[in-house]
Amino acid sequence: MAEINRAxxxxxxxxxxxxxxxxxxxxKMLEIAGLxxxxxxxxxxxxxxxxxxxNVGEDTDVVQKEMYTFDDKGGRSITLRPELTAGxxxxxxxxxxxxxxxxxxxxxxxxxxxxxxxxAGRLRExxxxxxxxxxxDSPAADAEIISLARQILITLGVTGVQLKINSIGCSECxxxxxxALKSYFEAHKDVLCDTCKGRLDRNPLRILDCKxxxxxxxxxxxxxxxxxxxxxxxxxxNLVKQNLTAIGIPYEVDPHIVRGLDYYNxxxxxFVSGDIGAQSTVCGGGRYDGxxxxxxGKDTPALGFGLGIERLMLxxxxxxAQMPEDKKCTLFVASMGERAQIEAVKICAALRKDGTEALCxxxxxxxxxxLKYADKIGAKYCVVLGEDELNSGKVSIKDMKTGETHxxxxxxxxxxxxxxxxxxxLGSLEDSILEVDKI
RNA sequence: GUGGAUGUAGCUUAGUUGGUUAAAGCGCCGGUUUGUGGCACCGGAGACCGUGGGUUCGAGUCCCAUCUUCCACCCCA
Numbered sequence: 149m150a151e152i153n154r155a156x157x158x159x160x161x162x163x164x165x166x167x168x169x170x171x172x173x174x175x176k177m178l179e180i181a182g183l184x185x186x187x188x189x190x191x192x193x194x195x196x197x198x199x200x201x202x203n204v205g206e207d208t209d210v211v212q213k214e215m216y217t218f219d220d221k222g223g224r225s226i227t228l229r230p231e232l233t234a235g236x237x238x239x240x241x242x243x244x245x246x247x248x249x250x251x252x253x254x255x256x257x258x259x260x261x262x263x264x265x266x267x268a269g270r271l272r273e274x275x276x277x278x279x280x281x282x283x284x285d286s287p288a289a290d291a292e293i294i295s296l297a298r299q300i301l302i303t304l305g306v307t308g309v310q311l312k313i314n315s316i317g318c319s320e321c322x323x324x325x326x327x328a329l330k331s332y333f334e335a336h337k338d339v340l341c342d343t344c345k346g347r348l349d350r351n352p353l354r355i356l357d358c359k360x361x362x363x364x365x366x367x368x369x370x371x372x373x374x375x376x377x378x379x380x381x382x383x384x385x386n387l388v389k390q391n392l393t394a395i396g397i398p399y400e401v402d403p404h405i406v407r408g409l410d411y412y413n414x415x416x417x418x419f420v421s422g423d424i425g426a427q428s429t430v431c432g433g434g435r436y437d438g439x440x441x442x443x444x445g446k447d448t449p450a451l452g453f454g455l456g457i458e459r460l461m462l463x464x465x466x467x468x469a470q471m472p473e474d475k476k477c478t479l480f481v482a483s484m485g486e487r488a489q490i491e492a493v494k495i496c497a498a499l500r501k502d503g504t505e506a507l508c509x510x511x512x513x514x515x516x517x518x519l520k521y522a523d524k525i526g527a528k529y530c531v532v533l534g535e536d537e538l539n540s541g542k543v544s545i546k547d548m549k550t551g552e553t554h555x556x557x558x559x560x561x562x563x564x565x566x567x568x569x570x571x572x573x574l575g576s577l578e579d580s581i582l583e584v585d586k587i
Numbered sequence: 588g589u590g591g592a593u594g595u596a597g598c599u600u601a602g603u604u605g606g607u608u609a610a611a612g613c614g615c616c617g618g619u620u621u622g623u624g625g626c627a628c629c630g631g632a633g634a635c636c637g638u639g640g641g642u643u644c645g646a647g648u649c650c651c652a653u654c655u656u657c658c659a660c661c662c663c664a
Binding site: 154155157208209210213214230231260262264265266267268269270274275276277278343354357360407408409418425426427429430431432433453454455456457458459460480482484514515516517518519520521522523524527530532534535536546548551 | 588589616617618622623624625637654655656657658659660661662663664
């Protein structure tokens with residue numbers, strides 16, 4: 149295949165045989181978020197580069213080497229969003245959303261772009277579902293979004309994920325902690341891996357996350373952030389934990405959870421799974437109380453999370469999670485001869501007007517081939533239309549599964565189909581959703 | 588960006604120590620006498636063997652490069 153005709157590295161096509169699963173998952177997520185008062189917001193795929201570089205963090209990998217940045221024809225530096233939080237914050241400030249009743253709760257689904265080396269659960273174009281809550285500083289808000297993330301995962305059939313939480317404190321206590329951490333690792337500098345030696349100055353927090361056996365061994369004995377939290381941060385974190393316990397959400401405090409985006413403070417959390425390869429985080433988020441003010445808005449506490457849709461789908465697949473079936477054709481109208489063909493088109497038009505998926509031959513095929521096709525696409529019923537039927541005005545509707553036939557007049561096909569208890573499309577989808585809910 | 592693996596029809600694969608028109612299954616299309624799908628049988632279309640170089644009388648088979656995909660590191664969702 150010529151280079152130009154191939155999908156760009158790290159991008160993916162979702163074909164009809166799978167797209168309905170994505171739609172189901174996305175609709176479910178929006179629906180559950182709605183139960184918590186989150187309403188969908190849609191923001192641009194690209195922003196001024198500074199929206200990300202300044203706020204995600206000039207020093208982060210995302211900004212340093214992963215952004216798709218280009219100049220537009222007006223000479224503006226534009227960047228395809230590598231994540232959604234910064235753009236959403238820009239939007240709610242600019243559009244005056246934060247002037248409304250607080251907290252403001254928004255959620256979104258959208259593509260994100262990062263120039264990384266593709267791998268299982270990691271694409272250059274990937275999609276995130278996420279929520280952001282503005283104006284709530286209570287620990288109950290932290291627990292609430294964690295609860296939302298968990299409800300989404302569980303409802304969709306995810307099992308075996310672990311919730312890890314931590315507090316990285318406010319800027320004051322983090323300053324003290326980073327200093328302590330630095331002097332600790334400084335003492336063990338000789339055994340650290342090369343990348344961690346480099347991180348010592350730039351971002352000592354990252355060493356805690358290193359997977360090299362030696363570094364993680366050293367990290368085990370490192371000072372723990374929770375010991376450095378100021379009274380306010382400490383009590384906030386304790387209350388988050390109490391809230392989680394109160395609503396029955398199991399968690400593990402993992403002092404090594406360090407988010408890679410600069411805007412986080414206080415509570416951070418991740419839902420991790422062992423079933424999606426090395427990219428174990430399906431959902432990550434936390435508090436970012438300083439970001440709104442930093443971006444020029446009124447000082448407003450905020451928090452949120454992002455959930456990787458491709459990773460979630462991978463996980464659901466690996467776990468063999470139940471998924472509703474796709475819609476199928478309700479009635480196939482096979483025809484023989486020109487007169488019948490035109491009648492078939494009329495019947496389909498009438499059925500579609502009534503909300504029923506009805507198909508007829510478009511290839512000029514023989515009767516046998518038409519029925520074969522009806523079978524392959526999983527049509528529930530079919531009728532054959534020939535001279536006999538046109539003359540008598542009666543057809544027999546055949547149930548493709550059982551072979552049973554039901555007589556009726558051509559004019560009554562639509563009513564008959566309805567009588568048979570078949571609600572095209574939506575019926576089957578809703579049934580299966582109910583089933584999933586029961587699990 | 589750094590490592591390791593992969594690449595033959597739409598899909599899954601076979602292809603012997605390099606040797607004539609590159610196989611199979613599934614899928615697709617059609618047929619098995621005239622108006623009924625699923626089964627069976629028969630037939631057909633479909634591959635410049637990822638791409639570009641090189642070695643050779645001759646390469647899907649060997650060498651180099653490049654790209655893709657996959658896996659790990661890094662980082663993140």
